[in-house]
Amino acid sequence: MSRWVSSLGLSLTIARVHLVSKPKQTIIAMLGVTFGIGMFIALIGLMTGLNDFTEEITMTSSPDIHIYNDITESRPSLLEMVNPQGLNVVHNQKPKNETAKLRGASRMLEVLRRDSRIYGVAPMITSQVFYNFGPTQLNGQIQGVEILEEDKLFDLKSKMKAGKLEDLLAFHEGIIMGSGLARKLNLAKGDRVVITTPQGFTRTLKVVGIFQIGIGAVDNVRSYANMSMVQTILQQDKSYVTDINIKLNNREMAQPIARELQANFVYKAEDWQTANATFITGNYIRNIITYAVSFTLLVVAGFGIYNILNMTIYNKMKDIAILKAMGFAGVDVRSIFMIQSLVIGLLGALLGITVGFVLSYLISKAPFNGGDVVSLDHFPVNFKLKYYITGIVFGLTTTAIAGYMPSRKAGRIDPIEILRGQ
Amino acid sequence: MTVLRTCGITKYFYDPEKFQVLKNISMEVQRGEFLSLVGKSGCGKSTLMYVLSTMDTDFEGELEIAGENLTRRSQNYLAAFRNRHIGFVFQFHYLLPEFTVLQNVMLPALKLGELSKAEIENRAIEKLQLLGMAEHARKKTNKLSGGQQQRVAIARALINNPDVLMGDEPTGNLDSHNSRIVFDIFRELTTVHKQTIIAVTHDEEFARQTDRVVEMSDGRIL
Ligand SMILES: Nc1ncnc2c1ncn2[C@@H]1O[C@H](COP(=O)(O)OP(=O)(O)OP(=O)(O)O)[C@@H](O)[C@H]1O
Numbered sequence: 001m002s003r004w005v006s007s008l009g010l011s012l013t014i015a016r017v018h019l020v021s022k023p024k025q026t027i028i029a030m031l032g033v034t035f036g037i038g039m040f041i042a043l044i045g046l047m048t049g050l051n052d053f054t055e056e057i058t059m060t061s062s063p064d065i066h067i068y069n070d071i072t073e074s075r076p077s078l079l080e081m082v083n084p085q086g087l088n089v090v091h092n093q094k095p096k097n098e099t100a101k102l103r104g105a106s107r108m109l110e111v112l113r114r115d116s117r118i119y120g121v122a123p124m125i126t127s128q129v130f131y132n133f134g135p136t137q138l139n140g141q142i143q144g145v146e147i148l149e150e151d152k153l154f155d156l157k158s159k160m161k162a163g164k165l166e167d168l169l170a171f172h173e174g175i176i177m178g179s180g181l182a183r184k185l186n187l188a189k190g191d192r193v194v195i196t197t198p199q200g201f202t203r204t205l206k207v208v209g210i211f212q213i214g215i216g217a218v219d220n221v222r223s224y225a226n227m228s229m230v231q232t233i234l235q236q237d238k239s240y241v242t243d244i245n246i247k248l249n250n251r252e253m254a255q256p257i258a259r260e261l262q263a264n265f266v267y268k269a270e271d272w273q274t275a276n277a278t279f280i281t282g283n284y285i286r287n288i289i290t291y292a293v294s295f296t297l298l299v300v301a302g303f304g305i306y307n308i309l310n311m312t313i314y315n316k317m318k319d320i321a322i323l324k325a326m327g328f329a330g331v332d333v334r335s336i337f338m339i340q341s342l343v344i345g346l347l348g349a350l351l352g353i354t355v356g357f358v359l360s361y362l363i364s365k366a367p368f369n370g371g372d373v374v375s376l377d378h379f380p381v382n383f384k385l386k387y388y389i390t391g392i393v394f395g396l397t398t399t400a401i402a403g404y405m406p407s408r409k410a411g412r413i414d415p416i417e418i419l420r421g422q
Numbered sequence: 423m424t425v426l427r428t429c430g431i432t433k434y435f436y437d438p439e440k441f442q443v444l445k446n447i448s449m450e451v452q453r454g455e456f457l458s459l460v461g462k463s464g465c466g467k468s469t470l471m472y473v474l475s476t477m478d479t480d481f482e483g484e485l486e487i488a489g490e491n492l493t494r495r496s497q498n499y500l501a502a503f504r505n506r507h508i509g510f511v512f513q514f515h516y517l518l519p520e521f522t523v524l525q526n527v528m529l530p531a532l533k534l535g536e537l538s539k540a541e542i543e544n545r546a547i548e549k550l551q552l553l554g555m556a557e558h559a560r561k562k563t564n565k566l567s568g569g570q571q572q573r574v575a576i577a578r579a580l581i582n583n584p585d586v587l588m589g590d591e592p593t594g595n596l597d598s599h600n601s602r603i604v605f606d607i608f609r610e611l612t613t614v615h616k617q618t619i620i621a622v623t624h625d626e627e628f629a630r631q632t633d634r635v636v637e638m639s640d641g642r643i644l
């Protein structure tokens with residue numbers, strides 16, 4: 001054991017001397033690794049930072065399960081109902097003439113509120129409306145809600161830019177408007193806006209608050225109003241509800257629970273994964289690209305190390321021969337060069353994560369305007385320890401692989417061939 | 423006492439064509455003997471030395487050093503054996519250029535790992551003194567003359583007190599003055615320190631003054 005340790009110590013000494021006696025070569029090999037890892041840290045930090053940021057606002061502003069009446073869902077045709085055994089062809093079948101109403105919503109709500117897996121439930125009425133802006137009309141959406149229940153699910157309080165949620169309760173004809181929409185309509189808190197329903201009814205409402213969730217797709221079209229008021233302007237009764245939003249205690253359970261609810265209630269129950277499928281795929285692809293780019297950079301660095309080590313071994317052929325003649329075994333010689341490549345890898349990786357950290361920090365301080373799409377004033381960058389550890393592991397693995405083949409070759413050198421050649 | 427014994431050593435080269443380079447070589451070397459190996463160029467002296475030094479294992483016959491049979495041993499075993507029992511000096515010094523004289527001499531002992539670093543250093547200085555090189559201990563090896571470098575290489579070969587010191591034309595690259603110095607050192611090592619030495623040489627003068635001259639011709643010992 002001690003023999004083995006002292007032998008390794010000796011290989012370490014020789015490796016150090018080799019590295020130090022060719023500083024330029026060592027530094028260039030190291031910088032290859034540094035560059036690869038630095039880029040990896042900066043890229044992964046930025047990519048996952050953006051992903052997490054958008055995921056955060058998307059997830060907090062969308063329900064875990066959304067129950068609604070999907071009137072476009074294909075249904076069995078009349079022909080199939082009366083003639084179930086026949087060979088029926090119904091071309092270009094249209095939806096039935098029915099409203100988006102959820103029948104028996106109050107019973108559904110009762111059941112849902114008793115379910116222990118569910119954190120909160122909020123009924124809602126959604127309708128397309130036109131916002132009148134002088135002579136022109138802007139297409140948008142109005143949601144009739146119980147504003148405090150909505151707040152429990154989506155934390156609306158923290159999204160308010162002007163006004164208070166309670167003002168909506170106090171003012172029946174009030175409306176809380178998305179910031180993008182308000183800007184387009186040139187409205188501020190306290191102003192009045194005229195809306196037109198699809199059925200052609202108009203109503204003048206007072207803007208009691210302005211919210212900003214941070215996603216253009218919501219802030220530019222949506223307003224919240226009192227449920228009873230929306231029922232009135234749509235000329236519907238008190239039981240009229242079009243959507244039920246649900247937040248779960250454990251979001252990962254959404255898929256099975258949604259399936260269960262859909263089976264029980266017959267209405268469409270959509271989980272957040274399905275609703276945000278494109279977004280989740282996008283995140284996934286961005287992560288793959290980041291890893292692919294970093295991996296490529298590291299492979300290039302690996303080739304650099306491979307080359308330099310090969311060159312060193314070529315130049316040290318005589319030294320290797322004499323070491324073997326003196327009694328160094330193949331494994332001793334191999335470890336001399338393996339150590340060199342691992343030292344290059346470790347130093348390169350440590351410097352790399354430092355560079356990566358500095359780059360990430362600079363990026364996180366750089367001003368950036370998210371425009372209408374997302375409300376951002378600088379890049380969100382992740383500084384997770386996980387990525388720094390991954391970087392070091394990446395660097396060491398690449399250099400170990402790159403160093404292995406030349407080192408093995410060095411260990412196998414036949415001293416006689418070299419000594420005789422002189 | 424026999425330090426080295428061979429029995430029927432035979433070796434072939436197959437490239438470019440099958441060619442028997444060593445033919446049934448049997449010899450014995452006694453402790454403290456100073457033996458020179460001579461013969462025409464190409465007769466197989468170096469090849470025999472590589473076999474004796476355990477670096478070349480591709481031969482038939484038996485090889486025994488310090489009472490140990492070395493045929494069919496693993497490469498790792500032979501490396502450790504060389505480290506402890508054999509010192510080798512070449513025509514060229516083969517010192518490691520990045521290390522000092524002292525470090526070069528210490529290397530085989532560090533590899534052996536039986537003594538502390540301080541003890542090894544003391545012993546290295548001792549060996550350098552024996553070769554009159556102690557005052558150059560801290561120099562880089564490329565700051566020395568050819569003769570001085572060869573003396574450092576001899577000190578390095580002696581550091582683990584080997585049973586046999588082997589040399590393949592150890593004075594082949596030296597002028598007559600330096601050859602003389604190296605020869606005198608060898609002479610002193612064998613008489614005073616009972617060091618066994620086998621040296622290949624082309625120098626008749628050198629050979630004549632050794633204890634025994636073994637002549638080779640065409641792969642055979644005459
Ligand atoms: N690797 C090899 N492959 C084939 N033949 C070889 C090889 N090495 C040496 N030989 C041949 O073996 C013979 C013996 O070579 P060796 O080097 O032992 O001679 P030597 O007696 O040391 O000669 P010199 O006095 O010139 O050093 C020579 O004919 C040489 O050409």
Ligand SMILES: [Mg+2]
Binds near residue numbers: 590
């Ligand atoms: Mg020769």
